[in-house]
Amino acid sequence: MFRFLFQQARRKRMLGQGRNPLGSDRQQFASSHDQSGTAISSSVAINTTYIQQLLGSPSDLLIREFGAGPRNHRLVLVSIDGLADKNVLNDDVLGMVQSGDWLQQTSLSEDGEAVLNALHHHVLSVNGIDRVSTMDDALLGVLSGNSALFVEGSIHALVLSSQGWKSRGVEEPQTEALIRGPRDGFSEDLRVNTTLIRRRLRDPNLRMDSMRIGRRSKKDVVIAYVQGVVHPGLVEEVKRRIVTIDVDDPEGSGFIEQWIADSFLSPFPQIQNTERPDKTTAALTQGKVAIIVDGTPFTLILPITIGSLVQSPEDYYTDWIISTLMRMLRFTAAFLATFLPALYIALVEYHQGMIPSKLAFSIAGSREGVPFPAVIEAVLMEVTLEVLREAGVRLPRPIGQTIGIVGGLVIGEAAVAAGIVSPIMVIVVSITAISSFALPSYTFAITLRIIRFGIMMAAAVFGLYGIVLAYVMINIHIVNLKSFGIPFSTPFAPFFRNDWKDLVVRAPVTMLTRRPQMMQTSDEVRMDKDEGK
Known part of the structure; x- marks a missing residue:
């Protein structure tokens, strides 16, 4: 009876139907924060006041108002001190805007949309630029370490890539030390972690789908897999379970691991966590999925079996x-x-x-x-x-x-x-x-x-x-x-003969010609020379 009740409760949670008595308030909050949001005003003063009131005028909020062009066209640059790189803002934004003669044309000096388009396509040398039309998108970019540029007379804004906070460098993993093997490990920076994976797996079929979870934290999550190898249903199931996460702040990969696991009554880990990029890359080539969460050095690998918990990259x-x-x-x-x-x-x-x-x-x-x-x-x-x-x-x-x-x-x-x-x-x-x-x-x-x-x-x-x-x-x-x-007992039961080559006994590499049969991958062959069959 208890097992049935737990299954019913979990099914409701996974379908997003388990609501508390404050469900109506939560829906109202979601409608006011997660939807399109407030449109950007053509007045930079209104936009600046809105940001200050919404954030509470914090001491680390940087608002730089300046003019450009013969008619001193009004522009405002908004960023967070400590999250944005000041060198990028000074050299690639302020320096480029104020040093050129791009606003000498009369039409540009009068039309805010034309000025914004000229900034976007001809002036700014920032690597990543997004054009947004709502204050929610602009604020999310600012709170993520980017900067927002508002132009007088334009109902759009430019979110400029300027992330530059201090982060821990690439170091040797602390929880998975090896005698022989690479010494680099994941860090708390999401982009560093994705780079470490791409550095090892230079496959154009490597996919890294980005998502944001957390009603307030808006935490970045990347789902990595190799298209053409992984089973398509596995990727869809992973995304479906992650979408059901409906909390203010999912605290790291451990929270996500507990939320999307099949059974919360089992003491056995059903998702593997690792700090090693080589271990993650090897799992991706086997047809597994990796979940990379911003702010934590632990990447999740799924699905797993009891045999994978005893294996080590050093093998x-x-x-x-x-x-x-x-x-x-x-x-x-x-x-x-x-x-x-x-x-x-x-x-x-x-x-x-x-x-x-x-x-x-x-x-x-x-x-x-x-x-x-x-x-x-x-x-x-x-x-x-x-x-x-x-x-x-x-x-x-x-x-x-x-x-x-x-x-x-x-x-x-x-x-x-x-x-x-x-x-x-x-x-x-x-x-x-x-x-x-x-x-x-x-x-x-x-x-x-x-x-x-x-x-x-x-x-x-x-x-x-x-x-x-x-x-x-x-x-x-x-x-x-x-x-x-x-x-979880695969390949012991159900029995897969070919998977026993890499279970208790690790066969020679020339015999490991096929990917794990239990993963039901789209491409089973990992070597052209099939000597193991």
Whole structure:
């Protein structure tokens, strides 16, 4: 019943029908802000007053009024200090307008529309110029870092490309470090991120469709895909879900990821986030879609499967044998990070006969004097480790690393010395923590950490039978989970033989001749020489 109710609520939200009691007010707000808006007046004084009143005359609002031509024709340049590049405004706008003899003609000096056309086509040397007819379009350009030029007697304005705010440069990704591979990563600047993708993928079929979301923030979003490779229905579905975002400010790519995901009840990530341009480019060539959001260095890749969460870009920069061994090691680390504490609880509490005799005697001796059962012991250590890990993230980086390592050693040693936990429990928890760090996807590692506690409780109640039941339930959930129509368990189930070449085993590059079959791409061949078939 609860699942049905959640599905109904999600369907209403995705269709844009779920309204709160203030729906009429919201519609009225949308009609006054999101539609055509106020027309530009032929008087620059009225336009200037309108902008000042609407923005509240902020201290960073720059209004430069000047004259040009023999009759001192009146012009006004509006921009935001800190968002617009002053060099562009001084050299390419003010300098070009005031230094030329383009207004010597009498007709231009009297006709505002003629003056604006002359500025647009013959005078201004700004790279990007848009002609707008509403104040909303002009203000949106100004608030986006551009500048608006108003001409006396004209009912249009020119929005000039002059964005020049300070931004972080291209640096090495912090969350996805590689030993061998490119060192550049996405930044918070949307244009820098799109440039990094185009620099690697020089395909004329690469499409970057721009959208604006957020009722107030008007945040820029780019949907990137390769036309002729991606399935057309996937692009349409992504755009449909993004259009349904109806909030004041979608706070970064994480908010969009939660909004457009298939199931909000699943702890598994259904959309992958990355800081790496090479990883994004590789996903685009496989027929996937990337969502680039202004103001965040994390790009979204979709759809994904459980296998893609264990893969790393470094797998394709090294030999296939090494990459295969590393992938097998990651799958093993994922298993240990999920089931190792539960296996310890089940074997110690219920199935001591399955432990070798010498190891059983060693465990029994180490647990001598421990006042808690194995499940309480494991929960205490796991919770302590999670608290240390969270504290290490929040503290400054040098201090955080010290707290995470030294704090774990000190607390573990003190707990063993006090007889609260056994040394074997400290070893189990340490192996579990190290295994979770071996996974390339941070969100996937967090998911396994959450699931681990549930499996531990199942092992404490039913032993190995509880672990098996929990494993079956997890698999049922994964099989039923989808990411934009693609089963999350693909290519395990449903089974695609050709996709197994790049799953647990990474086949030689000469055998990776086809794109993933599960993506149903328009162009399946990625190499002319099809040696893998």
